[in-house]
Amino acid sequence: MAKKVLMKGSEAIGEAAIRANCKAFFGYPITPQTEVAAYMARKMPKMGRIFIQAESEVAAINMVYGAAGTGVRCMTSSSSPGISLKAEGISYIAAAELPCVIINIVRGGPGLGSIQPAQSDYFQATKGGGHGDFNMPVFAPASVQEMVDLIQDAFDVADIYRTPCMVMGDGMLGQMMEPVQFKEREQKQLPEKTWAATGLKGRKEHNVINSLYLEPDQLEKHNIHLQEKYADIKAKEARYELFNCEAERDLILVAYGTTARICENVIKTAGKEGIKLGLVRPITLWPFPVEAFEIIIDRAKHGLLSVEMNCGQMVEDVRLVTKGRKPVYFYGRSGGMVPDPTDVLNKVKLIVGGAK
Known part of the structure; x- marks a missing residue:
């Protein structure tokens, strides 16, 4: 049995993502989740993985779009105002059906608000999170241990359904220290990423990652497909x-x-x-x-x-x-x-x- 270690919530998030085989992290510092990025900055390069502190939250989420489009597991993290800046990119990612994990360690709002814990991003997270008709699974851990477990689950759910997933904690969970156990997990049978943009590799045509549909009938067809996927997620992934x-x-x-x-x-x-x-x-x-x-x-x-x-x-x-x-x-x-x-x-x- 794995030993328990005492970890701050935000650092445990980083370790859980690494153990879930996250290959690339793109972020921008904002309290109270800056320690996620700091942890990944220390760990990821030593493992031959990608860490980039982007020039802004907007840049970070679009880097996630690009990395996810190649099929690698990738993640970003932020806190309330930063998630608002990422909202456009999250909508693009959902439309393009790209799997990724987004961490939101919620702080008080609206506006710049405070750096104290809050749950005031519920509407933003659950009613879409950006423009257009889309949803994304949103996990709400109640402890640092559960945060670790749900981050690993979120990567799997993202891959299964080709969707962004959010793990939403609050400033208290991000900053508190609790014992954490990184458990051996059963490997799920995940779908092959035949859609990824990685060159021809024997195919006759390139895979194209896109969220733009200029013909209304084609966009409606895509929306119907997304809604069918969301119905499947509703039927299979609700937890309580x-x-x-x-x-x-x-x-x-x-x-x-x-x-x-x-x-x-x-x-x-x-x-x-x-x-x-x-x-x-x-x-x-x-x-x-x-x-x-x-x-x-x-x-x-x-x-x-x-x-x-x-x-x-x-x-x-x-x-x-x-x-x-x-x-x-x-x-x-x-x-x-x-x-x-x-x-x-x-x-x-x-x-x-x-x-x-």
Whole structure:
């Protein structure tokens, strides 16, 4: 069994990507994920792999486009404003069906905001992430260990579906140190990259990587193809965890990432006061885990409470999937403020009774 090592989240991201056979990294420094790039700068050249600090976020994502087009595993990382700058390139990558991994260690916004942790990029990540009709799988780890595991999964999902994948943490996950185990992983049977632009290699025609369709009927045909792929991802790749949801609960919390860990503590404290709570933790934000809510909806006596580090984003998806069958409430902090367990519990008490 592999030993556990104590690592900062952002550095663990880099090591996980290297172990997932990432061959090229293109990035630009921005707090709170600069350590990802710093780690890759130290490690990648020594292994004969590519590290480039681009002149901007726009340059970095277009370098990813080029490298992904040759079929190599590649990655970029950034934080909120940097992801906004990469949005055009992410749309190009999705349209061209190129596999890659994008890391977003979210900071408070909007604008330059702060360098503190937040979850205010949920809409940006799950509702496309750029212009046009597209989606990308978005993984939301709740610990440094899970971040490591999901980065390796993201590379596989990217290759299977020929799509960009995002791993979205927050500034707290990026900066905290936790024990990490780099486990031996079963090698998945991945499709051969016969589409890659690597010269003729015995073919009669060159492979061409493109996202431009000037004829509307051809673009619509391509969009229909993409939507069929996204439907397949929805059917096969949604992930979630249910915590303490085995029977009827006074209220069921919904949270992801760091906030989900806070909610687990709230559940334990509430239990001592006779309040029964459960937790739905989406692990994929897109596709959103609809199945989880079908399982728990009848167990939520007073409804559901979405707890987020933003002004109310995931709560909209919770309301969509519950279809008005139970009340859906919201508690959030923004600007880099982290929810306090006591405040979350008081919100619970306001809903179920017994508030101080």
